[in-house]
Amino acid sequence: MVTTLIKRHKEFIKLVYVRYRKPILAVYQTLHRFGKSRKCYVCGETFGRFTRYKGGSAFFPEWISMLQMVGSDVDNFGCPYCNSFDRERHLFMYFDNLNLWLQIKNCNVLHFAPEAHLSKRIEREGPAMYIKADLFPANESISKEDATDISFSDNTFDIVIANHVLEHIPDYEKALREIWRVLKPGGTAILQTPFSNVLKNNFEDAGINTPTLRSYFYAQHDHVRVFGKVQLFRSMKKAGFIFRIAHHNDLFRSEEAYYYGVNAFEDLLRLVKPEK
Known part of the structure; x- marks a missing residue:
């Protein structure tokens, strides 16, 4: 009862x-x-x-x-002033700590599902080319791009950012191959995505096909799976990437996750396309 x-x-x-x-x-x-x-x-x-x-x-x-x-810290999600959300704040912390802003200046950047605050900061850094992309653009500043069929030529971008995007894409392995293709040799992809430390393999089923079912089984109405860590990382390696993961606990003090409202277990999935 x-x-x-x-x-x-x-x-x-x-x-x-x-x-x-x-x-x-x-x-x-x-x-x-x-x-x-x-x-x-x-x-x-x-x-x-x-x-x-x-x-x-x-x-x-x-x-x-x-x-x-x-993945996302749903209990410490949004800033009540600027509305930045936790995974966007976390990227700012990583970029500051690792001096990744320096890699943006005079470089070509492809940014899927561009976050408002992160986009403004990237623009301030002066990239040679900055493409904000989404399958369903919210405004004219964002180009319509399908991550599984990117319109740009091979070896175009120095950096690709897709922060919590792969969990929305049915054929995510094709998206990984496309991101690898458009990256220049030595280029970096930031590919944050939620995954389970319990599941070894991805959990998805064609019968989970309504917003209600996806919310229950995948935790969000527009997610198409729950990634298992082992299979996700195997897919990334299969696409050709080298891992350069930055671990949160190696970079920040223990109290900072609480203070800034980020998930201390979400490391930076920084992947590199090998030099030829």
């Missing part, structure tokens, strides 16, 4: 959230600004709490938590 009551309580909260989402978020963000225990790495504002993604982990299926997912 207790389980039934908890389930109904969650369903009721979800219904209210969906119906009154905008005013709830406005109040929610205002309340989160009180305090000084957290800081946004992107805008520099301090506050009490980050906003949660879709109510946070308490509203995700229990089995998702059992998979030990490495």
